Structure formats: structure tokens, C-alpha cells
Amino acid sequence: MGADSIRRAAAVVLLVLGSAALWWARSGAQASASANDAMVAAIAAAREHAAANDPRLKAAWRFEEGGWIYVHLEGDPGAIGYQHGYLLAPEIEDGFAAVSAGMMHSTERNWEFFRKAAHEMLWPKIDAEYQQELKGIVEGLRARTGSKLDVDDIVAFNGFEELPDYYVPWLNKQQKAANAPNLKSPGNCSAFVATGSWTKDGQIVMAHNNWTSYRNGERWRIVFDIAPKNGHRILMDGFPGVIASDDDFGINRDGLMVTETTITQFEGWDPNGKAEFVRARKALQYAGSIDEYTKIMLDGNNGGYANDWLLGDRKTGEIAQLELGLKAHKLWRTKDGVLAGSNWARDPKVLKEDTPEFDPNNKESSPNARRARWEELLKDNKGKIDVALAETMLGDHSDTAQKKEEPNERTLCGHVDGSPRGVKEWEWQPYYPGGAVQGKATDSAMAKEMLFVARMGHPCGGDFLAKPFLAAHPEFAWEEPYLRDMKAGPWTKFRSGQASKE
Incomplete structure (x- = not known):
């Protein structure tokens, strides 16, 4: 100023x-x-x-469409952070309240514990560029609302996918903590990437739906268009206040297309590594190839938020799957094929060393039932796959275990709130209010134009209503201050540089 x-x-x-x-x-x-x-x-x-x-806001803007909030951020790291914090201040305050409540509830740790982990373990290993951006978020947030949140709060908030479900279980084992809660790494998302003879016109098609709690998912509605001073321009979905996509769907100006699904029942953490949210943001911003993306993600791998990364390079038509464990990892790549994910590890070494409790042969589990459905759908539609078909696939309700149509924990469009089984692999109890909360899709031609389509809410178009759910399930009463209706919007196009509704 x-x-x-x-x-x-x-x-x-x-x-x-x-x-x-x-x-x-x-x-x-x-x-x-x-x-x-x-x-x-x-x-x-x-x-x-x-x-x-403030002159830093001149290059930034926001608008709302289809249930999403689109923000354009531009400039040096501090300016990008300031714009982010200022433009999304109400959403950051609200999202922080919901997320921090969930972190404390599941881990039985107070917020000061997470602040300390952020300050002592995560912050020293964050690249200077992203330290400046995180500080900028705090500055913009305070300028808009007078917020009491500080950098430690925002860093811990950015780690909400890795601190409670990866760091805390590891720490509990290290400390031999008595009566510690049984924490399991989550299974977030159903996704695929296809190319060559598998798609309608031979180009890459990528699609992804985000599985998470409805408490968080209803707030996971930001489209970030980021034009950084250094690196490639980014278009991605994301959560207010978080510098990475975090459910991970994004494209960059140099032709990289990125998404992922988490690895169920992953175990492990390296306290000397770099936060996953930093590596993921850096890789999307700076990588121009599959090899470059892999290198950045491996550098300082801390085991946090362990994923099967599904990648595409629109310049070459090649796709890849990076299964990134902590003790083991593997990369598959092809210019003619399809790669899908639904929260299961496929490499024998990763299964043995990083996910020892996961049973890949249990056909009734959510990850394996969805894997079977992906195999059916993709095989049946070989040569026909395009973005329109991908939208339909993301809303699929076929349960392969029961061999019938029923939205539940085993369908690609997840509705765990309707399941008397829940998902034991993730410690999601029966009727847990979680599932698929939004979807996105793109192809090579769209990615060249920095464009994707997105639907807020269940990809099938169904609505979740909080009040009747809580009345029927008082065991989730603790969520009442944060759990809201999640109504589906339309499939909506978003492009880089978009200034308003199109």
C-alpha cells in the first residue's frame, strides 16, 4: 500500500x-x-x-455461479495471498470453524496442538514463496474482517488433510498413547484419466469427484484462477484459505492435467518431510511434464495425504498414475489406455509396506466395489469416452456388490449417509454424512483453453438436507453448528481469465 x-x-x-x-x-x-x-x-x-x-486488489476479482465462487488471483506471492484472504474472508472464517471443529473432534486433540505442529514441524520446510502467500492470506483476512487468525492457524488449516489422519495416528503410535482414537487415513474421491483408443476422439479425458464429509464438502466450492509471477498459470478447484486444490483437480498453462484419489488405510509419516499441500501446489504451478510433476512430489515426501496421482500431458497425449506411498511408490504411463482410482493401492510393494491393513480382495468394501464399477463402465464405453459421458459416470449409482442401483458407500457417486454399513476402512460409522460432494471434468482441447466443467453438490444432482438428517441421526448432533444443506448445482463451465458469468 x-x-x-x-x-x-x-x-x-x-x-x-x-x-x-x-x-x-x-x-x-x-x-x-x-x-x-x-x-x-x-x-x-x-x-x-x-x-x-489497497492496490494489490486491483488485479483480483470474484463472482458466483452455479453454486461455485470463482476468484482470480494475480501477482507476487504476497499479493496472491492478500487477494485470497481479502476476497474470501467470510468463507475462510466459516471454513476454518467447520474444519478445525472436525480436526479436534476426531483426534481428541485441542487446537493448540495443531498450531504447534504447524509452527514447529510444517512451517520451517515450506518454500519461501508459499510462506509469503500464507502470510498474505492472514493479512488480507485481517484487513477485511479484523480476524484473530494468525499464520500458525492458517498453516494448520492448510494441513487439514494430512495432520489429523496421517500425522496424529503416527504420533499416537510413537507415543504409545493410551485410549487414543482409532484414526484411519480417509478414502477421498473417484476419478479416471483416459487417452488414445479409449476416448471418443483420441485426446485425454479426465474426471474426478470429491469424497469428503458434507460438513467440509458443502464449503469446497472455490474455483481458483491463479496467475503467479513465477511458474505456470493455474485453474483448479479448492477450499477457501487453502493454497492447494487439496481434493486435487487442476490444469496449468503448460499442458499438465492433474487429479488424484487417496490411498485407503495408508500408514506412515515423516516429520522431516515437506507438507503435501505445499508439494501439490508447487507441482501444479511449476511442472510442465509428468516427469517434472513426479520429481516435485517425491522431493521431501512426508507421507501426508498419500495419493494415487492421475496425470495427463496434453502436449503429448500421455497419461500416468503416480502411486505415492512413503516407503514405496510406482509410476505407470501410457499413450493408449485408461487409469482409474477409487482409493485402492495397486502396486504390491505399496500394499505391503504402506497399507498393510487394506484388503484388496474384499469385494464389498467401498474402494473395491467402486474399482469394479470403474472397470465395467470404462470397458463398456471404450472409444466413446468424452466429457459429457464423464459427467454421467461421476454420478453413477451402480452397486457392484449388491448388483443393483442404490446410492451408497459403494457407488461412484457416494452417499454414505444412506448406508447402514458406513465405511469401516475409513472409520466412517453407519449413515456418516459424507460422500461425493462435487465433480469436475476436462479434456485436452478444453485444457488448452484453460477450461473445465464443474458441478457443485452430488454429481448425480441429488440434494442433501441437514435438518431431517440430524433429526434421524442424533449421533451426529455435534455437527449441527456446521452441517448445512448441500444442494446440487448445474454442470458449469469455468475458464481462466473469466471475469463474470458466461
């Missing part, structure tokens, strides 16, 4: 504060609560007005 801007902002704030002080002197101690609220609101409005004139 320039000197003139600072002086103008200060003048506005001083004027409001002076008026407030005069009002208080005249009103005395009997001032009404409503008048006091008005004073607080006036001060907040003055702060926001002053911050809105």
Missing part, C-alpha cells in the same frame, strides 16, 4: 473512531447494545473501505 493510500485509510479510521468516541461520551454507560453494535459495524466498514483501496 502506498503512502497516500495509508494516509487516506488512517484518516477514515480516525474519523470514525473520533465520532465513536464523541458518541460514547454523550451516551454514557446507558448506551444501548444496538447502538454499540452500530459503532462496531461502522468501524468494521471503515476498515473494509480502507482495505478495499
Whole structure:
């Protein structure tokens, strides 16, 4: 912010504060609560007005469409962070409250524990560029709302996929913690990438739906268009306040197409490694090939949020699957084939060393039933696969274990809230409010134009209604302050540089 801007902002704030002080002197101690609220609101409005004139915001914007919030961020790392924090401030505050409540509930650890882990373990290994961006988020957030959140809070928040379900289980074992909760790494997402003779016109087609709790998933509705000072331009979905996509669906200007599904019942953590959210963001921003992406993800691998990464290079038509465990990993690649994921490891070494409890032969488990359905769908549609068909596949409700149509934990479009079984592999109890919360798809031609389609809510188009669910399932009453309706929007196109609804 320039000197003139600072002086103008200060003048506005001083004027409001002076008026407030005069009002208080005249009103005395009997001032009404409503008048006091008005004073607080006036001060907040003055702060926001002053911050809105910050030159760092000139290149940034947001709009809403189809249930999504689209934000354009541009500039150096600090500016990108400031824009992110300012434009999404209400959503960050709300998302932080919901996510942190879930982290503390599942792990039985207080928030200070996560702040300490962020400060002492994650922060020192975060690249300077992303440290600046994270600091910028805090600055923008405070400028907009006067938030009390600091950098440690935001770093821990960015680690919400890896700290509670990877670090804490590892730490509990190291400490031989008595009566520790039984934590399992989650299984998030159903996805595929296809190329060559498998697709309608031979180009790459990629599709993904995000599986998570409805508490978090209803908030997972940001489309980030990022034009960084260094590296490639990015278009990705994401969560407010988080610098990586985190459910991971994104494309970059140099032709890389990226998505993933997590590895069920993964075990392991390296406290000396780099946070997964940092490596994932860096790889999407700087990699221009499958080899470069793999190299960045392996550098400092901490085992956090272990995934099967599904990759495409639109420049060559090649696709790949990077199964990234901590003790083992493997890369498959092809220019004519299909690679799918539904939270199962396929490499024998990864299965043995990184997922010792996972049973790849249990046909009734969510990961394996969805694997069987992917194999059926993709084989039956070989040579026909395009984005329109991918949209339909992401909303599929075929349960291969029961051999019938029924939306539940075993269908590609997950509805665990309708299942009396839950998902024991993830410690999701019966009727857990979670499943597929949104979907995205793109192809090589669209990626060249920096374009993808996305649907907020269940990819099938169904709605989740919180009030009747909580009435029927009081065992989830702790979620009531955070659990909201999740209504499906339409499939909507988003492109890099989009300034408003198209």
C-alpha cells in the first residue's frame, strides 16, 4: 500500500473512531447494545473501505455461479495471498470453524496442538514463496474482517488433510498413547484419466469427484484462477484459505492435467518431510511434464495425504498414475489406455509396506466395489469416452456388490449417509454424512483453453438436507453448528481469465 493510500485509510479510521468516541461520551454507560453494535459495524466498514483501496486488489476479482465462487488471483506471492484472504474472508472464517471443529473432534486433540505442529514441524520446510502467500492470506483476512487468525492457524488449516489422519495416528503410535482414537487415513474421491483408443476422439479425458464429509464438502466450492509471477498459470478447484486444490483437480498453462484419489488405510509419516499441500501446489504451478510433476512430489515426501496421482500431458497425449506411498511408490504411463482410482493401492510393494491393513480382495468394501464399477463402465464405453459421458459416470449409482442401483458407500457417486454399513476402512460409522460432494471434468482441447466443467453438490444432482438428517441421526448432533444443506448445482463451465458469468 502506498503512502497516500495509508494516509487516506488512517484518516477514515480516525474519523470514525473520533465520532465513536464523541458518541460514547454523550451516551454514557446507558448506551444501548444496538447502538454499540452500530459503532462496531461502522468501524468494521471503515476498515473494509480502507482495505478495499489497497492496490494489490486491483488485479483480483470474484463472482458466483452455479453454486461455485470463482476468484482470480494475480501477482507476487504476497499479493496472491492478500487477494485470497481479502476476497474470501467470510468463507475462510466459516471454513476454518467447520474444519478445525472436525480436526479436534476426531483426534481428541485441542487446537493448540495443531498450531504447534504447524509452527514447529510444517512451517520451517515450506518454500519461501508459499510462506509469503500464507502470510498474505492472514493479512488480507485481517484487513477485511479484523480476524484473530494468525499464520500458525492458517498453516494448520492448510494441513487439514494430512495432520489429523496421517500425522496424529503416527504420533499416537510413537507415543504409545493410551485410549487414543482409532484414526484411519480417509478414502477421498473417484476419478479416471483416459487417452488414445479409449476416448471418443483420441485426446485425454479426465474426471474426478470429491469424497469428503458434507460438513467440509458443502464449503469446497472455490474455483481458483491463479496467475503467479513465477511458474505456470493455474485453474483448479479448492477450499477457501487453502493454497492447494487439496481434493486435487487442476490444469496449468503448460499442458499438465492433474487429479488424484487417496490411498485407503495408508500408514506412515515423516516429520522431516515437506507438507503435501505445499508439494501439490508447487507441482501444479511449476511442472510442465509428468516427469517434472513426479520429481516435485517425491522431493521431501512426508507421507501426508498419500495419493494415487492421475496425470495427463496434453502436449503429448500421455497419461500416468503416480502411486505415492512413503516407503514405496510406482509410476505407470501410457499413450493408449485408461487409469482409474477409487482409493485402492495397486502396486504390491505399496500394499505391503504402506497399507498393510487394506484388503484388496474384499469385494464389498467401498474402494473395491467402486474399482469394479470403474472397470465395467470404462470397458463398456471404450472409444466413446468424452466429457459429457464423464459427467454421467461421476454420478453413477451402480452397486457392484449388491448388483443393483442404490446410492451408497459403494457407488461412484457416494452417499454414505444412506448406508447402514458406513465405511469401516475409513472409520466412517453407519449413515456418516459424507460422500461425493462435487465433480469436475476436462479434456485436452478444453485444457488448452484453460477450461473445465464443474458441478457443485452430488454429481448425480441429488440434494442433501441437514435438518431431517440430524433429526434421524442424533449421533451426529455435534455437527449441527456446521452441517448445512448441500444442494446440487448445474454442470458449469469455468475458464481462466473469466471475469463474470458466461
